[in-house]
Amino acid sequence: MKAAFLKSAQPRRLRRQREGETAMHGTGPERKPSERALYEIHEDWERFTLTPYLEQKIRLIGEMLPAGVRTILDVGCGNGLITNALTGRAWTVGLDWSRAALAFVKAPRVCASSSALPIRPGSFDVLLSSELLEHLDEESFRSTVAELALTAPGHLLFSVPNAENIHVNELRCPACGRIFNASHHQRSLTAASLAALFPGYRLAATAVGGQPVRAYPLPLLRLRQRLGRRWFQVPPRRIVMCPQCGNRDFPRTPHNPLSFLFDGLNRLISRRHPYWLFVLLERRMGTHTD
Numbered sequence: 001m002k003a004a005f006l007k008s009a010q011p012r013r014l015r016r017q018r019e020g021e022t023a024m025h026g027t028g029p030e031r032k033p034s035e036r037a038l039y040e041i042h043e044d045w046e047r048f049t050l051t052p053y054l055e056q057k058i059r060l061i062g063e064m065l066p067a068g069v070r071t072i073l074d075v076g077c078g079n080g081l082i083t084n085a086l087t088g089r090a091w092t093v094g095l096d097w098s099r100a101a102l103a104f105v106k107a108p109r110v111c112a113s114s115s116a117l118p119i120r121p122g123s124f125d126v127l128l129s130s131e132l133l134e135h136l137d138e139e140s141f142r143s144t145v146a147e148l149a150l151t152a153p154g155h156l157l158f159s160v161p162n163a164e165n166i167h168v169n170e171l172r173c174p175a176c177g178r179i180f181n182a183s184h185h186q187r188s189l190t191a192a193s194l195a196a197l198f199p200g201y202r203l204a205a206t207a208v209g210g211q212p213v214r215a216y217p218l219p220l221l222r223l224r225q226r227l228g229r230r231w232f233q234v235p236p237r238r239i240v241m242c243p244q245c246g247n248r249d250f251p252r253t254p255h256n257p258l259s260f261l262f263d264g265l266n267r268l269i270s271r272r273h274p275y276w277l278f279v280l281l282e283r284r285m286g287t288h289t290d
C-alpha cells in the first residue's frame with residue numbers, strides 16, 4: 001500500500017507543522033509554553049509502558065473492532081503502545097503531532113495534527129482515537145471532529161476517560177498560580193456526547209474498562225481544594241508542565257485535617273467506576289461523502 005493513503009503535498013499545512021516544531025516561544029520569566037511543548041517531553045512518553053490496565057484496553061479495542069477490518073489509522077497514537085499491538089490484527093498506521101511520541105512507534109507513522117489530517121478520505125477501514133479528544137483546545141477539537149467524519153468511511157472507534165470530572169486532577173502551579181488539569185484534559189465526554197458529535201454515524205457498541213476511579217462532587221472537591229488546600233498530587237517520576245509558565249516543579253503537599261475530612265466524606269457518598277469508555281460509531285447508510 002505504501003503511502004497511497006497520504007493526500008498530495010499541502011504546503012500550507014506542512015508549513016504550519018514546521019512552525020509548530022518550535023517548542024517554546026517568547027522570552028523572559030513569563031514565557032508561555034506552546035501547546036505542542038506539553039507533548040514533546042521524551043521522558044514523559046517513555047514512562048508510558050504496558051500495564052495490566054493497558055493490556056485490558058488493547059484487548060477491549062481488539063474486541064470492539066468490526067469483523068473483517070483490514071486497515072486502521074490510529075489518530076493521536078502517542079508512543080504507539082496500542083498501535084504497535086494492533087499491527088498483528090490489521091495493517092495499522094500511527095498518526096501524531098508529537099515527534100517525541102512517534103519515536104516509540106514501530107508501525108508506519110505520520111507526523112501531523114488531527115485537526116488537518118493529510119489522509120485521503122476512505123483510505124482506512126477504521127479510524128481509532130484513544131485518549132485524544134479530551135486533550136484538544138476548542139478550535140482543534142471542532143476541526144478534529146470534522147476531519148474524522150470526513151476521513152472515516154465506515155467506523156470510528158474512540159477511547160476517552162469515562163464522563164470524567166476533569167477538576168479532580170487539578171493542581172495549582174506554585175510558580176504562577178494557574179489552576180489546570182494535570183493531564184491537560186479540556187473536556188468530559190460520554191457515549192451520548194460522542195455520538196452527538198457525529199450525526200452521520202450511529203452508536204454501534206460501548207464498553208468500559210480500566211482502573212476504577214472515585215467520583216467527587218464538585219462542591220465538596222472545591223472545599224478540599226480551597227479550604228483544605230489539597231490539590232492533585234503528582235506521582236513520583238511523572239512529569240507535569242504548567243501550561244502558563246512551563247514550571248515542572250510541583251512539590252507534594254501532606255494531608256491535613258480538613259483534606260482528610262473532605263476525602264473521608266467523599267468516600268462515604270461517592271462510588272468508583274472504570275476510568276475508560278470505549279465507543280464504536282458506524283456510518284449510517286447513504287451518508288458517504290466520497
Ligand SMILES: [Zn+2]
Pocket residue numbers: 173174175176177178242243244245246247
Ligand atoms: Zn505556572
